[in-house]
Amino acid sequence: MTIPGHVPVAEKQMMPKRGISMDEVLGEFGEPDERYGPVGEPPITEWVYGSFRVYFEHHLVLHTIDLNTIVMPE
Template identity: 60%
Template sequence: MRNNKTLFGVLALAAALSFAPASGVLAEELRTPIGSQADRNQGNYPKTGLSQSSVRAKWGNPQEVRGPVGEPPITQWHYQDFVVYFEKDLVLHTVLKRQTGR
């Protein structure tokens, strides 16, 4: 009886491990040198909580406006280097666009 339980446990463990992904096979590690991050992170971009009128006054008119969509209404303002997300009239988040050619 004890041998059956041990055998069943070993078989269950082997079956579970066969369905687990092998380490590193399904994942890719991306490395960005810290020096190349700093120049973009130090940039002057709209901060959370600014109003649409403040953003427009400092950075001008966006190249493109998308939205509003959903509830609460979310609007995107697209500039050359970043996208500003507004919830109603306030900056929710600013996302830097991917730089090409690096």
């Protein structure tokens, strides 16, 4: 059975975990393809890697989005 937007655990890619630093992300995943920000207060920065995006508050990971699991409305 296939569930839309669901990726089996064995197929999930490794992504940065919440709370790690920008330096740790760089060390583990290398340079991002693109960088945006920081913008706003607190400062939010976005780094784009091939199939995922990482959002930082100040210098720590706030959230990571796996672009392979996003289901867009029709």
